[in-house]
Amino acid sequence: MTHTAVSLRGVSKQFDDLSVLSDISLEVPEGEFLSVIGVSGCGKSTLLRIIGGLEQQTAGEVLVDGVAVKKPTRNTGFVFQDHRLLPWLTVEANIKLGLDKKTPNQDEIVQQNLELVGLQEFLGSYPRQLSGGMAQRVAIARALANRPKILLLDEPFGALDAMTRIHMQQALREIWEKEKITMILITHDIEEAVYLGERVVVLSSRPGHIKKIVDIPHVCHVIRTGTEFSETRDKIYREFFRDENVALDYNI
Ligand SMILES: Nc1ncnc2c1ncn2[C@@H]1O[C@H](COP(=O)(O)OP(=O)(O)OP(=O)(O)O)[C@@H](O)[C@H]1O
Ligand SMILES: [Mg+2]
Structure with missing residues (x-):
């Protein structure tokens, strides 16, 4: 039986008078790649x-690995839009920062994770010596170093140019295939969501609630140019803009 990594049950969030999330219920099985x-x-x-665990919901339940989330733990890794590396530390020291002080074999762990993102030669470099894509790879290596049960990615490639994004998406896909860590990716980019996610959750505008969950055919993770990819992408476009005044089809 597949184990559930993340369970959201009727989750809502209010900041004072502002309703931000409304009644979100979702189960993420262990090892899934989910795009939102x-x-x-x-x-x-x-x-x-x-x-x-960086924020508390106003209503509902959030379970990670069957346990209610109250605060951040090492079970969960984060990658944000900006890499958040410390500029005065080397790549090696930045990755070690994410590790528990008592973790043994730290040099080996740093090496393994840099290899995973293809940057083993940049151990002694400083963030300013890296390109945006490379710095983001280091951020991924740092988040993975603790071998979290789930990796949460908040528009990790949002600041990168379109070509670098495509390379990074492929690199992330390969890491996921190797490591099978549960990943939840937030993105504005529908093609990115389709290429990476086994399912895509489409949220409504604020207060965000689940409009639709789309299953992505496996072939979309292999070929980005085929009919199946474009049909799946178009289906999500239509879902995304359904209630808005956006031209989606030719009026013939
Ligand atoms: N700590 C906070 N206090 C008050 N309001 C907040 C707080 N954090 C977020 N908000 C509000 O909640 C709403 C949702 O913010 P959030 O950052 O989750 O949106 P988002 O979907 O990630 O947007 P984007 O795609 O631009 O990153 C916004 O209106 C924001 O102003
Ligand atoms: Mg955001």
Whole structure:
């Protein structure tokens, strides 16, 4: 039987008078790659912060590995839009910062995780010596170093150019296939959501609630240019903009 990594049951969030999330219920099985899309301000980051214990929900239940989330733990790794590396520390020292002081074999762990993101030669470099994509790879290596049970990614490639994004998406897909860590990715980019996610959750505008969950055919993770990919992408576009005044089809 598949184990549930994350359970959200009737989760709502209110900041004073502002209702940000409304009645979110979702089960994420262990090892799944789940993409979440929604317009700016619909509560995506808030949802991720709640799952990671950085924020508390106003109503409902959040369980990670069957345990109610009360605060951040090493079971959960975060990657944000900006890499958040400390500029005065080397790549090696930045990754070690994420490790528990008592963790044995730290050099080996740093090496293994840098290899995973293809940056083993940059151990002694400083963040300013890296490109945006490389710095984001280090941020991923740092988040993975503790071998979290779940990895939460909040628009991790949002600040990168379109070509680098595609390379990074592929790198992340390969890491996920190797490591099988449960991953939840927030993105504005529908193609990114389809390429990476086994399911895509479409959130409504604020207060964010689940509009639809779309299952993604496996072929979309292999070929980005085929009919199946474009049909799946278009289905999500339509879902995303259904209630808005956006032209989606030719009026013939
Ligand atoms: N700590 C806070 N206190 C008060 N309001 C907040 C707080 N955090 C977020 N909000 C509000 O909650 C709403 C949702 O914010 P959130 O950052 O979750 O949106 P988002 O979907 O991640 O947006 P974006 O796509 O632009 O990153 C916004 O209106 C924001 O102003
Ligand atoms: Mg956000």
